[in-house]
Amino acid sequence: MRTVKSITPIRKPWAGTMTARERFNRQMHYRSVDRCFNMEFGYWNENFTQWPLFYENGITNNEEADVFFSFDRIAVIGGVDWMCPPFEAKEIGRHDGKIVLINADGLMAEVLASGRDTIPHYLKSSVTTPEDWKRVKEEHFDRNSPERKLDIAALKALHPEDRDYPLGVSCGSMIGKIRDMLTFEGLAYACYDYPDMVEDMVETCCVLVEDSLDQLLGNFTFDYASGWEDICFKNGPIVSVPFFRDVVMPRYKRIRKKLDQYGIDLWYTDCDGDVRPILPYLLEGGINCLFPYEVNSCAHPGELLDQYEGQLRIMGGVDKMQLGAGKEAIKAYLESLEKYVARGGYIPFCDHRCPPNVDPDDYLYYLDLKERMFGMKA
Amino acid sequence: MIFDDISEKLQAGRARDVKALVQQAIDEGISAQDILEKGLVPGMNVIGEKFKNNEVFVPEVLVAARAMNQGAQLLKPLLAAEGVKASGKVCIGTVQGDLHDIGKNLVKMMMEGKGLEVIDLGTDVSPETFVETAKNEGCQIIACSALLTTTMGVMGEVVKKAEEAGIRDKVRIMVGGAPVTEEFCRKIGADAYTSDAASAADKALEFCTELAG
Numbered sequence: 368m369r370t371v372k373s374i375t376p377i378r379k380p381w382a383g384t385m386t387a388r389e390r391f392n393r394q395m396h397y398r399s400v401d402r403c404f405n406m407e408f409g410y411w412n413e414n415f416t417q418w419p420l421f422y423e424n425g426i427t428n429n430e431e432a433d434v435f436f437s438f439d440r441i442a443v444i445g446g447v448d449w450m451c452p453p454f455e456a457k458e459i460g461r462h463d464g465k466i467v468l469i470n471a472d473g474l475m476a477e478v479l480a481s482g483r484d485t486i487p488h489y490l491k492s493s494v495t496t497p498e499d500w501k502r503v504k505e506e507h508f509d510r511n512s513p514e515r516k517l518d519i520a521a522l523k524a525l526h527p528e529d530r531d532y533p534l535g536v537s538c539g540s541m542i543g544k545i546r547d548m549l550t551f552e553g554l555a556y557a558c559y560d561y562p563d564m565v566e567d568m569v570e571t572c573c574v575l576v577e578d579s580l581d582q583l584l585g586n587f588t589f590d591y592a593s594g595w596e597d598i599c600f601k602n603g604p605i606v607s608v609p610f611f612r613d614v615v616m617p618r619y620k621r622i623r624k625k626l627d628q629y630g631i632d633l634w635y636t637d638c639d640g641d642v643r644p645i646l647p648y649l650l651e652g653g654i655n656c657l658f659p660y661e662v663n664s665c666a667h668p669g670e671l672l673d674q675y676e677g678q679l680r681i682m683g684g685v686d687k688m689q690l691g692a693g694k695e696a697i698k699a700y701l702e703s704l705e706k707y708v709a710r711g712g713y714i715p716f717c718d719h720r721c722p723p724n725v726d727p728d729d730y731l732y733y734l735d736l737k738e739r740m741f742g743m744k745a
Numbered sequence: 746m747i748f749d750d751i752s753e754k755l756q757a758g759r760a761r762d763v764k765a766l767v768q769q770a771i772d773e774g775i776s777a778q779d780i781l782e783k784g785l786v787p788g789m790n791v792i793g794e795k796f797k798n799n800e801v802f803v804p805e806v807l808v809a810a811r812a813m814n815q816g817a818q819l820l821k822p823l824l825a826a827e828g829v830k831a832s833g834k835v836c837i838g839t840v841q842g843d844l845h846d847i848g849k850n851l852v853k854m855m856m857e858g859k860g861l862e863v864i865d866l867g868t869d870v871s872p873e874t875f876v877e878t879a880k881n882e883g884c885q886i887i888a889c890s891a892l893l894t895t896t897m898g899v900m901g902e903v904v905k906k907a908e909e910a911g912i913r914d915k916v917r918i919m920v921g922g923a924p925v926t927e928e929f930c931r932k933i934g935a936d937a938y939t940s941d942a943a944s945a946a947d948k949a950l951e952f953c954t955e956l957a958g
């Protein structure tokens with residue numbers, strides 16, 4: 368839903384002659400554009416309470432911030448392709464000033480009863496053995512659950528065919544959500560102890576995404592597909608490369624087939640960390656774009672765009688470490704991106720949600736400079 | 746050789762086999778120190794090297810560490826009885842404001858795999874706690890993990906607090922985690938940064954040997 372609160376933008380939309388939709392599609396397909404697509408991924412919750420720029424102007428969330436900065440609009444819709452129903456989130460006990468609870472993914476977690484710290488400390492997954500999985504699959508992953516049926520008419524009313532902004536279709540996650548459900552260590556042990564169980568989980572994710580796509584693809588003209596994995600960190604993937612190649616990638620291929628039937632070429636996935644060891648398999652599986660592409664745990668986006676020129680596109684890739692390092696660093700970094708924006712297939716924005724350690728003045732400088740460099744030339 | 750068997754089963758993550766072989770070695774009268782130093786530690790070293798070279802990934806390291814633990818549990822009381830001391834003592838934690846602990850746990854496991862004693866302070870650890878623990882427990886190494894750009898600064902505080910407490914020359918301060926770099930390590934005056942857990946364990950052992958000598 369678009370925000371209903373009235374917001375006075377602090378910046379004008381960048382001048383342009385194309386619609387956001389036309390611009391996005393042309394830019395991501397290496398064709399000429401009036402100017403670069405103007406977007407950002409968002410901000411940490413803390414920015415809304417710590418940046419005077421936000422709290423003095425009543426901006427409280429990412430949607431409002433998008434309007435406040437007059438970014439180009441981009442939207443995405445998707446199906447119910449994970450647990451349905453989710454676990455009932457509830458408190459199951461208290462000890463030593465801590466509350467033990469079960470979250471919607473079935474993880475047992477601990478939070479401080481004082482409420483000082485709201486980030487839970489995860490203790491245990493509801494799924495460790497194939498017996499657990501059998502039960503959880505029956506209770507939470509029923510593909511025929513009526514709640515999985517989408518209200519297409521309502522979605523169409525929200526995103527009419529003649530819209531002027533790009534609309535994406537979500538292709539969910541083949542392994543990232545499983546990591547959330549099992550915990551990081553739990554997934555690692557499960558890959559080793561019960562490989563068939565993990566494969567069945569990946570298959571379940573794939574089938575649920577396919578079911579969603581079957582409901583959506585025929586009813587909309589999508590501009591792109593999206594996905595989320597977050598399966599890498601500083602030293603590479605958190606699952607083994609052979610596992611990714613043999614278990615995850617073939618499922619991407621199945622989804623790619625469906626997207627192809629409806630002429631959807633661009634498909635990005637959101638994966639932090641050093642994706643390089645699995646990148647060949649992302650590409651082979653049909654994912655051809657990285658978003659928001661975390662720089663500091665991987666490499667300058669140009670490095671990958673050069674290596675996979677014509678195959679790989681990137682959305683994001685403005686190093687948040689540089690945004691936090693002052694105006695000079697910001698300028699030098701944006702200059703290093705010029706060639707790639709000019710080439711096409713690349714939209715620059717902060718490589719994740721912008722953290723609160725970035726000075727809001729520097730952030731405004733960054734937005735100004737980005738417009739001067741990549742906005743429409745007079 | 747039973748040591749090679751232990752090492753191989755450990756590398757393959759076979760916890761039950763490792764446990765049985767360690768028990769067999771104990772029953773054969775082999776000293777706990779030898780079982781640790783000639784069986785378990787070399788196995789973990791191979792995994793560490795492979796991890797550094799991207800030949801194995803986190804799951805393999807975790808299952809190997811799990812297998813190592815099974816064996817080490819059996820050895821613990823015997824090592825104490827033999828009067829064997831760990832090659833060094835480390836206190837490790839994720840810095841204040843930060844709750845990411847997966848990397849920290851991996852570093853801990855690899856350090857234990859080198860035969861070091863590791864005190865785990867958990868997450869959200871204040872600079873004072875790091876320094877007091879090092880002082881009271883006689884740790885040679887303080888190892889700090891940070892995954893957030895907003896919390897990495899706490900590592901600089903740890904260095905300062907160690908100076909104030911007068912233990913700066915007795916401990917080596919190691920830093921790591923996603924946003925941390927060599928340059929940052931130098932800037933805050935810490936002693937070592939490594940990008941991965943296996944190298945962290947190598948470095949820690951090196952420091953302990955250096956400080957002992």
Ligand code: B12
Pocket residue numbers: 411412486489551597599600601602605639640641661664687718719720722803842843844845846847848849851852888889890891892893894895919920921922923924937938939940941942943945
């Ligand atoms: C898993 C994860 C989480 C999990 C953590 C679960 C847990 N129990 O730890 C959850 C979901 C809880 C989480 C929460 C948050 N996260 Co988080 N998270 C990650 C993710 C995807 C992976 C981290 C990880 O576990 N990696 C695997 C381990 C093995 O790697 P590692 O920690 O880097 O450790 C290796 C090396 O660095 C080194 N090492 C580690 N420690 C040490 C110490 C020493 C001394 C040495 C020598 C070496 C060393 O050895 C390890 C193994 O080789 C990263 C992405 C990334 N690029 O890292 C984001 C990331 C770290 N998170 C991020 C954010 C923003 C958050 C949240 C603020 C989100 C939110 N708004 O709620 C919260 C913060 C909570 C808090 N206060 O701490 C951002 C940080 C961005 C920034 N500006 O700093 C990242 C980078 C994602 C991103 N792309 O922006 N997160």
